[in-house]
Amino acid sequence: MAIEILRIDATDDRSVDAWWDAYATAERADRGADAVVWSLEESRSELQQESAVVDRRAYLLRHADRIVGSASLALPLKDNTQVAHLAISVPPEHRRRGIGSEALAFLEAEVTASGRTIAQGATSWRHALGSEGAGSPGREFARARGYSLALGDVQSRLDLPVDPALLDRIERDIASAIAPYEIRSWVGRIPDEVVERWTILDAALETEAPTGELAIEPQRPDVDSIRESEELLDRQRRVSFGAIALAADGEAAAYSQLVVSTDDGNAYQWGTLVRTADRGHRLGIAVKAANLRMLQREAPQTRAVYTYNAESNAHMLAVNTALGFRPSERMGELQKRLR
Known part of the structure; x- marks a missing residue:
């Protein structure tokens, strides 16, 4: 399934709203309706900040004039400049159609083009799923694409x-x-x-x-x-x-x-x-x-x-x-x- 990957202008409210909605919808679907997520306005402020510490990039994933997900890339500018942090959010109704895989390939190409050699990300799951997160959509997606669990954290x-x-x-x-x-x-x-x-x-x-x-x-x-x-x-x-x-x-x-x-x-x-x-x-x-x-x-x-x-x-x-x-x-x- 071919998708358009569009880098958004952080001053375009409609684009940021759509980007955040895909993120929040995907997170709450996987982690529960009461999962803590960044608010829309907190996210907007971060994307709009002119930073000397990190280069932030946000993307909309679109197919047939419909938003089917969002993604982001963060490139540290002062320390750990061999690393890039990436994230992909695809709401449940758009999954299993290759959207996440296509977005990940795009982000990894951007990481390589930026001169970085290591991609890092994070995914959360319900505590009852255990340390490995077996069955968690984000964990299984990452595992299948070569991402190792480098550190396991507990939210309290x-x-x-x-x-x-x-x-x-x-x-x-x-x-x-x-x-x-x-x-x-x-x-x-x-x-x-x-x-x-x-x-x-x-x-x-x-x-x-x-x-x-x-x-x-x-x-x-x-x-x-x-x-x-x-x-x-x-x-x-x-x-x-x-x-x-x-x-x-x-x-x-x-x-x-x-x-x-x-x-x-x-x-x-x-x-x-x-x-x-x-x-x-x-x-x-x-x-x-x-x-x-x-x-x-x-x-x-x-x-x-x-x-x-x-x-x-x-x-x-x-x-x-x-x-x-x-x-x-x-x-x-x-x-x-x-x-």
């Missing part, structure tokens, strides 16, 4: 509000362990006086957190990239909550970030990392608890927190369990070497 959900007594108890339990450290937290933009130290940990997250078989190189700390991300959050009407633990030498020992979507009313856990030299001092749960306190005080309408962790990351999964998170879904990070 924390219903809010958290009982303040639980946070009180956790803070009492960890008080002596974290006594040598200063915990600072804030809402919104990362304060100038700590942003460089924050950036060091944020850059290290890609390789210090479990990465499985993913081909990921260390990132360079870059304040400009952090500020660009914050600008996008503002455009999306998202709100960031940050916490950092400072060691006696003033360096950042741990950090954690929550981002609230005002469109769907949920919070999403972004990075959390404890510096190798400071592990064993309960700092991971300390910065997470500080963020939850602040979130419940400043945004009490937030319904839930979602987080993703590598299934192999037993320590962070245990921290999440102690805070009340429960497994809700799985995600596979996929990879294929193109040459």
